[in-house]
Amino acid sequence: MRDRVVVAGVGMVPFATPSRSDSYDVLAEGAVKAALADAGIVLASVQQAYAGYVYGDSTSGQNALYRVGMTGAPVLNVNNNCSTGSSALFLARQVVASGAADCVLAFGFEQMQRGALRTQWDDRPSAFGRFDEVITKVQGEAEGVPFAPRYFGGAGAAYCEKYGMDPTVFARISVKSRRHAAHNPYAVFTDPLTVDEVLASPRIFGPLTRLQCCPPTCGAAAAVIVSEDFARANGLRADVTIAAQAMTTDTPSSFDGDLMHLVGYDMTRSAARQVYEAAGVDPRDIHVVELHDCFTVNELLSYEALGLTLEGTAEKFIADGDNTYGGRVVTNPSGGLLSKGHPLGATGLAQCAELVWQLRGEADKRQVEGVNLALQHNIGLGGAAVVTLYEKTG
Template sequence: MTQRAHVVGVGMIPFTTPSRTEPYDVMGEKAARAALADAGVDHSAVRQAYVGYVYGDSTCGQAALYRLGQSGIPIINVNNNCSTGSSALYLARQAVESGAAEVVLALGFEQMRRGALVAQWQDRPSPFARFDEVAHQVQGTSDAPFAAQYFGGAGAAYAEKYGTGPETFARISVKSRAHAANNPYAVFRDPVTVEEVLASPHVYGPLTRLQCCPPTCGAAAAVIASAEFARRNGLDTSVRIGAQAMTTDLPSTFTGGDMTALVGRDMAKAAADQVYAASGVSPEDIRVVELHDCFTANELISYEALGLTPEGTAEKFVADGDNTYGGRVVTNPSGGLLSKGHPLGATGLAQCAELVWQLRGQAGGRQVDGVNVALQHNIGLGGAAVVTLYEKAV
C-alpha cells in the first residue's frame, strides 16, 4: 500500500422510517450524487464502486448507480450485516491505496421493513447458529427479538459484573437525542428524559424500547481518491484515512460464555488496537467518535473496547459527562444509530460523512472544537468489526 487515501467527498440523505421511504435505487442515486457533488467529481471519473446493502436482491448496487449512467466500471455489491457500509469503505480505501484505482465510490443504502430484524432464510444453516447456542446456554431462550437478546444480555452481564444501574443505560439515550436535535438527517430529534426512557416498554435485560435503534431507511456515500488525483484535479485533500482495520470473531466470542464478547467486544478491541498501533494515535487523542450504538448496552461496552475509558469505568464515564460536549470525547455527535437511525448498509458511510464534516469544521451545531483526528467504529454480528481513523491532512 503506497498511496494515501483521501475522503474527497461525502453525501447522505435524511434518514426516514420505512413508512416514508423512497425506493432503494432512488435513495442510493441521491446519496451518490451528493457525494460526487461534494467532491466536485463527475461520475465518469469513478473507476470502481463498492455498494453495500443487507436486504435486497443481488446487483441492487448496479440498479442504483445505473441511474447516474452506465460507465462500464466494476460495481461490487457488499453485505457484511451492520458493518456493511464500513466494509464497502474498507474495500474502496484498499483499492486506492494499492494503486488499483485513483477514484472509488463507496455507497451504502437500506430499504428496511417495519419491525425487528428477522432471519430471511429458514431452509438453510443460519450464520447465527453458534451465537444462538452460546446465548441460550448463558441466558436461556426468550420471545424477544434476537438482536435485543444478544445486546440486552450483554448489557445485563456488564451490569452484573460492575454494578451498573439502569439509569446509566438510559442516560445514553438521553444524550443521543440531545445530539440528534442538531442533525437534520436524523429520524428522532425530540428530547427524552431518563424517566421517559426507563418507562418505555421493556425489551430485554436493561433495554427498553427507547434504548433500541429503530428500523430505518436511508443512504450515504463517500468518494475516495488518491492524493495525486485530488491535487491534479483541485479536489479537497483536507481529510484522509490515517489507519483502518477490519477484524472478525475470535475464539473468545464463543468459548468464554461472555455475552459482551458475543456481541463483538473483542473483535472491536482488536481492530481499535490495530488502528492505534498503525497510526501512532492513542485513545487519549480522540475528541470525537462515531461508534456503533445499535443499543445503549453496546455503546456502553464500546467505550471500553475502544479504550476511551478503562475497563469497568463506563458508568463513571457516563455520569461525569465525558461522553458528550464539555467532556473528554463527544460520542455520536450525529445522534448515532439510536436517534439518527440505522439503515444497515448506509450506517458506516453515514458515520464517515459525519466525521468528515467534523474534521472540515462543517458540522454546524454539532461541531466539536479542536478536531484533528476522528474515530469510527462499526460492527456487524456474524461477524465483522471495522475501525477507521480519519485525520486532517497536513
C-alpha cells in the first residue's frame, strides 16, 4: 500500500438553483474537463472513474463522462446519500493506494429538484426506517415536517438542552457562512446576513429557520487522483497529497435515542480519530476545514465531533471567533453547504477542490494563510461519514 496519493487536479462548476441550472451531464462535463486541465492530462490517461450522484438512473455516470470522451475505461457509479462525492473520492484513493491503478478520476454531480429532500420509493423498506423509529419515539409525530430538518433540528434542541446553550447561537453560523461565500465565485448565496435576519426567516423545526438550512442546488466537481510515481513520470504537480482518510458507518449508538448520535456525531468522531491517528496529527495542528454544514446544527456538532473544540464548548468557540479568519481554524472558507449549496453527489468533491486550492495558495480572497494541512468532513445519513486529511508536500 502506498502511504500517500496525490491530488493532481481539481475542478468544479458554479453551483446553481434548480431553476437556473444546466442538466447533470453538462455540469459533470464542465467539472471533469476543468479537473483534467488542472492536472494537465487527457481523459485517455484515466484508468478508472468513480461517478457520484444520488438522484438519477443507473449509469448516469457513464452518460455524463461520455460527453468528455469514450475511452473504454471502467466507470463505477456511487450513491451514499450526502457523502456520495467523498465516497467516490474514498474509492479512488483506495485503488491508487493499493497499486491497482495509477490515475483515477472521481467526479460527482447532482441535478436536484426544488423543495426539501424526500424519499423516492414508498413500495419497499426505507433506508431511514430505523431513523424514523427513533425520532418518533423521542419527538412523537410531526406531520408535514421534512425528515432531514426534523432529525437535525431535534439534534440541535438536544444539544441546547444538554449544555444550556441559547439556540440563537446557531444563527451566527449562517452569518459566518455568507461572509465567507462572498468571496467564492462558485457559491449560490453570497449576500450578507445578520443574526436577526436569520432568526426572522420562517421556522422549519426546532431551532432551525430557513436560513439555517442548506438549499437544494445543482452542480458538479471532480478530482484526479494519481500515484506519486505517475505524477513524477508525467511531469504533474504533486504538492497536495491525501495523508490519511477514513470512512465509517453507523454503529448501534446511532439509534440509542440521542438525536446527536442519530445525525452522525459518533460516525464523525470515529472517522476523525482514525485519521488523526493514522497521520500522527493533532486537531490543533489544523487551521482550515471544510465540514458538512447541511444545517447550522451540524456545523456546531461537527466542531466537537472533529475535535476542533472540546465537547460542550462550541458556543464559546463561536463567540471567540475561533471558527473564522483570525481565529484558531477557518471552517468552510468556501461558504459551506449553507451558502455555496449542496448538490449531494458533488459536495464531497467540491470540498476537496476548495482545500486543494487552499493548500496551493490559490484561494484568492478566501485564502487561509500558512496552511500545510487541511481537513474535509462529509456525512450522509443512512449512513456514511468520510474524513480526509490533505497535506501540502511541495
